[in-house]
Amino acid sequence: MSATVGERLRRASEAYAERLTGEAGGARFDVELLMAAALGTDRSGLLLRHMRDPAPEAFEPLFARLMRDEPVAYILGSAEFYGLFFEVSPSVLIPRADSETAIEAARIAFAKAPPTRVLDCGTGSGALILTALHLFPAATGVAIDRSEAALAVAARNAERLGLATRARFHHRDWEQPEWSHDLGGPFDLILANPPYIEDETELDASVREHEPHGALFAGADGLDAYRILVPQLPGLLAPEGLALVEIGHRQAEAVMALGALWNLDAHLHRDLADRPRIIAFSRILH
Numbered sequence: 457m458s459a460t461v462g463e464r465l466r467r468a469s470e471a472y473a474e475r476l477t478g479e480a481g482g483a484r485f486d487v488e489l490l491m492a493a494a495l496g497t498d499r500s501g502l503l504l505r506h507m508r509d510p511a512p513e514a515f516e517p518l519f520a521r522l523m524r525d526e527p528v529a530y531i532l533g534s535a536e537f538y539g540l541f542f543e544v545s546p547s548v549l550i551p552r553a554d555s556e557t558a559i560e561a562a563r564i565a566f567a568k569a570p571p572t573r574v575l576d577c578g579t580g581s582g583a584l585i586l587t588a589l590h591l592f593p594a595a596t597g598v599a600i601d602r603s604e605a606a607l608a609v610a611a612r613n614a615e616r617l618g619l620a621t622r623a624r625f626h627h628r629d630w631e632q633p634e635w636s637h638d639l640g641g642p643f644d645l646i647l648a649n650p651p652y653i654e655d656e657t658e659l660d661a662s663v664r665e666h667e668p669h670g671a672l673f674a675g676a677d678g679l680d681a682y683r684i685l686v687p688q689l690p691g692l693l694a695p696e697g698l699a700l701v702e703i704g705h706r707q708a709e710a711v712m713a714l715g716a717l718w719n720l721d722a723h724l725h726r727d728l729a730d731r732p733r734i735i736a737f738s739r740i741l742h
Contacts, residue, residue, distance in 0.1 A: 490531065527663075546666055571643075581606070643697055645697065645700070659672075699736070705732050723735070
C-alpha cells in the first residue's frame with residue numbers, strides 16, 4: 457500500500473531536517489511546498505484537502521533535487537518577495553526577505569511625494585524594481601544588469617506582473633564607461649543589491665553550488681562593488697533623490713564612510729532581525 461501524503465511528508469521532512477542539522481520547522485515547510493507543487497495545489501490546499509491522499513510519484517524527483525541542496529525556489533521556478541511572486545532561475549539570485557527592507561524604506565521615504573523615475577542597478581530577477589513600480593503606480597523604471605540571462609528573467613516578470621510598459625531593461629555593466637548616459641536620469645529612487653560577500657566566505661551548499669557567483673562575491677573584503685558604484689551615485693541622483701543600497705551586516709561603517717567621500721549623506725536601515733541591511737544615500741546640497 458502506497459504512503460499517504462501525510463506519511464510521506466513526515467518521512468521526507470525528517471530526512472531533510474537531518475541534512476540541515478535539525479532545522480525541523482524550515483525543513484517541513486520546504487517539503488510541503490514541493491508536495492503541493494507535485495499535487496498541483498498550494499500549501500493551504502495541501503494541508504486542508506490532501507493529507508490522506510496517496511503520495512504522488514511526481515514528488516520524488518522534486519525531493520531528490522532538494523536533498524542535493526538545490527534551493528526550493530529554483531526547483532519550483534518562483535519565489536515570493538514583498539507579496540509578489542517572481543520567476544527565478546540559476547541565472548538570478550533568489551530574492552530574500554532581508555532585501556524587502558529597501559522597499560519598506562522607500563515606502564516610508566516617499567509616502568508624501570512618490571518617485572517618478574526609478575533605477576535598479578543589478579536587477580537580477582527584477583524583484584526590487586518591479587516591486588517599487590507596483591508600490592508607486594505613477595513611476596517608471598529603468599533596470600540594468602550585466603547578465604543577459606538575468607535580464608530575460610526580469611523582462612518576463614515585468615510582463616507577467618503587468619508592468620512591462622513601465623519598465624525598461626538594459627544590458628549594462630556599471631564598471632564600464634558611460635553605462636548610464638542614455639538611461640533617462642537623474643533618478644528620484646535608486647535601488648541596488650550589489651555583490652557584497654567576501655571571496656573566501658564559506659556559504660551553504662545551496663547558495664555556493666547553485667546561485668550565480670557574479671552576484672554574490674565582491675573581492676577580499678566584499679567591498680569592491682561599492683567602490684565602483686557609490687562614487688557614481690551623485691551623478692545619478694536627482695537633487696532630492698534617494699539611493700537605497702543593500703549591504704552585508706558588517707559593512708555599514710565602511711560603506712557609509714565611502715559615501716561621505718563623495719558628498720553623500722547616509723542613513724542606516726536595519727532588517728527584521730535588527731541587522732544593518734540598507735544604506736540610504738542622499739546628496740548633500742549646498
